[in-house]
Amino acid sequence: MKYMLIMRATDEGVEAYSEVPFEQVIEAMGKYNESMMKAGVLLAGEGLTDAAEGFVVDFSAEKPLVTDGPYGETKELFNGFWIIEVSSREEAAEWASRAPLGKGAFLEVRRVTEFSDFPEDNEWIQKEEGWREEQAQRAQQ
Amino acid sequence: MTPSAGTAAAHPSDRRSAERAVAAVWRIESAKIVATLTRMVGDFGFAEDLAQEALVDALRQWPSEGVPRNAAAWLTAVAKRKAIDSWRRRERLDDRIAVLAHDLEQEQADAVDATPWDPDAIDDDVLRLIFISCHPVLSREAQVALTLRVVGGLSSEEIARAFLVPTATVQQRIVRAKKTLAAANVPFEVPPREEQPARLGAILGVLYLIFNEGHTASAGSDWMRPELSDEAIRLTRGLAALMPRERDVHSLLALMELTAARFPARVDSKGDPVLLADQDRRRWDRDRITRGRAALARADALGGGRGAYGLQAAIAECHAVAASVDETDWERIVVLYEALGRIAPSPVVELNRAAAVAMSTGPTAALTIIDKLAESGALRGYHLLPATRGELLLRLGRAEEARSEFAVAANLAGNDRERALLAAKAADR
Numbered sequence: 266m267k268y269m270l271i272m273r274a275t276d277e278g279v280e281a282y283s284e285v286p287f288e289q290v291i292e293a294m295g296k297y298n299e300s301m302m303k304a305g306v307l308l309a310g311e312g313l314t315d316a317a318e319g320f321v322v323d324f325s326a327e328k329p330l331v332t333d334g335p336y337g338e339t340k341e342l343f344n345g346f347w348i349i350e351v352s353s354r355e356e357a358a359e360w361a362s363r364a365p366l367g368k369g370a371f372l373e374v375r376r377v378t379e380f381s382d383f384p385e386d387n388e389w390i391q392k393e394e395g396w397r398e399e400q401a402q403r404a405q406q
Numbered sequence: 407m408t409p410s411a412g413t414a415a416a417h418p419s420d421r422r423s424a425e426r427a428v429a430a431v432w433r434i435e436s437a438k439i440v441a442t443l444t445r446m447v448g449d450f451g452f453a454e455d456l457a458q459e460a461l462v463d464a465l466r467q468w469p470s471e472g473v474p475r476n477a478a479a480w481l482t483a484v485a486k487r488k489a490i491d492s493w494r495r496r497e498r499l500d501d502r503i504a505v506l507a508h509d510l511e512q513e514q515a516d517a518v519d520a521t522p523w524d525p526d527a528i529d530d531d532v533l534r535l536i537f538i539s540c541h542p543v544l545s546r547e548a549q550v551a552l553t554l555r556v557v558g559g560l561s562s563e564e565i566a567r568a569f570l571v572p573t574a575t576v577q578q579r580i581v582r583a584k585k586t587l588a589a590a591n592v593p594f595e596v597p598p599r600e601e602q603p604a605r606l607g608a609i610l611g612v613l614y615l616i617f618n619e620g621h622t623a624s625a626g627s628d629w630m631r632p633e634l635s636d637e638a639i640r641l642t643r644g645l646a647a648l649m650p651r652e653r654d655v656h657s658l659l660a661l662m663e664l665t666a667a668r669f670p671a672r673v674d675s676k677g678d679p680v681l682l683a684d685q686d687r688r689r690w691d692r693d694r695i696t697r698g699r700a701a702l703a704r705a706d707a708l709g710g711g712r713g714a715y716g717l718q719a720a721i722a723e724c725h726a727v728a729a730s731v732d733e734t735d736w737e738r739i740v741v742l743y744e745a746l747g748r749i750a751p752s753p754v755v756e757l758n759r760a761a762a763v764a765m766s767t768g769p770t771a772a773l774t775i776i777d778k779l780a781e782s783g784a785l786r787g788y789h790l791l792p793a794t795r796g797e798l799l800l801r802l803g804r805a806e807e808a809r810s811e812f813a814v815a816a817n818l819a820g821n822d823r824e825r826a827l828l829a830a831k832a833a834d835r
Contacts (some may be wrong), residue, residue, distance in 0.1 A: 278551070301645075302643070302644075302647045303529070303532075303647045303648060304434055304639035304640070304642035304644055305641060305642070305643030305647070306640065306643075308693070308697070325829050326617050350636070351430075352430075352433065352636065352637075353426050353430055354426075355426040355427040355429070355430040356430035356433060356434070357421065358427070358430070359427070359431055359434060361431045376785070377716070379670075380689060381425065381670075400553070
């Protein structure tokens with residue numbers, strides 16, 4: 266089963282983290298990623314740039330509205346993620362708790378859906394499978 | 407963070423959850439712990455016993471006390487103490503007791519985050535552990551059991567369940583394997599250069615066998631036991647990280663990912679097998695295909711051409727990128743099987759080549775290959791020979807002969823679901 270570890274931090278967390286020397290952050294993250302690679306569980310992982318570079322698409326109005334923010338009620342910003350493949354919820358929790366993060370940081374751990382999570386005979390599920398395949402084929406060309 | 411970080415604290419009342427938390431730590435750490443202990447006590451069998459005893463202590467204590475912050479250090483320290491006790495009991499008062507005791511004192515003085523092993527040596531030690539678990543003095547069954555338990559961190563119960571044998575059988579295999587290694591005085595080492603290709607080949611053979619047992623269960627009522635295949639992929643990924651320059655490790659990983667990509671389409675909602683031609687390709691796992699192709703590209707980039715695993719991965723890739731059976735590049739698959747047949751000749755490869763020839767040239771040409779195979783007697787008793795012959799005869803309009811081939815195949819199949827599928831074809835009118 267696959268889990269996504271979603272990295273989030275409060276403003277204080279981000280601030281505290283920015284005081285740690287960049288080299289140190291890179292090294293700690295590198296070691297963590299390497300340990301998951303050697304354990305054969307790491308499938309993907311990315312960090313995100315500063316939220317100021319991003320923007321928000323708001324669907325509250327009739328027409329989706331693109332704004333620079335603010336990020337509504339969200340007090341914890343989404344800063345990056347890992348996707349790991351493990352054999353149990355507990356194993357995902359164990360890996361998550363080893364992340365080199367500090368005060369003000371959170372990891373939300375969510376299981377990635379699989380085909381078996383959906384009813385097989387649903388028309389939309391079948392259509393989505395078709396879309397996914399087309400996309401993948403296009404990506405390979 | 408509290409001293410009892412992790413899941414045990416989240417569900418203090420749920421003992422099963424706590425046990426799974428212990429198992430999770432063990433899966434992550436067992437190889438490093440056993441490797442470290444083997445280096446310290448100089449005896450793989452003794453080290454494995456110590457590690458297992460430490461695990462028993464963890465299973466007794468952690469569910470009530472919580473998982474310690476540095477679980478690996480806890481387990482290693484407990485095992486070291488047990489080593490000292492054992493030596494004292496046997497009045498083996500050698501220098502190692504003093505060394506271990508000093509280690510333990512030192513670690514207690516160190517910060518709680520200190521790793522219980524030398525970070526520069528641990529990768530090599532884990533490699534040594536993999537080599538010793540797949541040592542040629544051991545039977546294939548013993549290699550599989552040791553690799554899953556020591557390197558993969560599975561319990562004997564889990565291994566027994568996966569291979570449908572009694573737990574006692576797995577335990578016996580492990581006990582005997584440790585005795586064999588001791589009797590043969592097998593050193594804890596990465597083999598010298600000249601022996602490495604053969605020794606690495608043995609490791610890859612064990613991993614591939616575990617993978618295959620997961621997806622073509624040779625006996626029993628389940629068509630697939632994907633957790634075994636997942637375990638093999640996890641171990642192979644880890645080996646690829648430890649030996650990034652070894653072409654065949656990446657090739658095998660590619661083969662496994664590309665094969666596993668088809669798993670979601672291999673059984674229908676009733677759990678019955680679906681043959682490649684009838685699979686709903688929309689259900690194939692595109693992420694696995696991407697990872698498999700990337701691994702094959704890594705293997706190719708290392709140079710030296712494709713070996714047997716690389717060629718099989720390339721065949722799996724041909725299927726993975728084809729939108730349908732008709733749009734599959736069957737000529738390329740035939741060429742790949744011919745190459746495979748030259749470097750790793752086997753009747754099973756020949757049988758698969760025949761199936762590809764049937765698609766690229768036609769059933770008559772394929773039947774000639776199959777008949778030659780049948781005459782040689784090499785695949786006597788293998789259900790896929792009559793099953794394939796039956797399919798070819800069916801395509802040639804020789805339905806009666808086809809049915810009798812399917813009936814023969816059904817009698818030979820070891821897997822219940824596969825047998826049912828073949829029996830249905832034998833009865834089809």
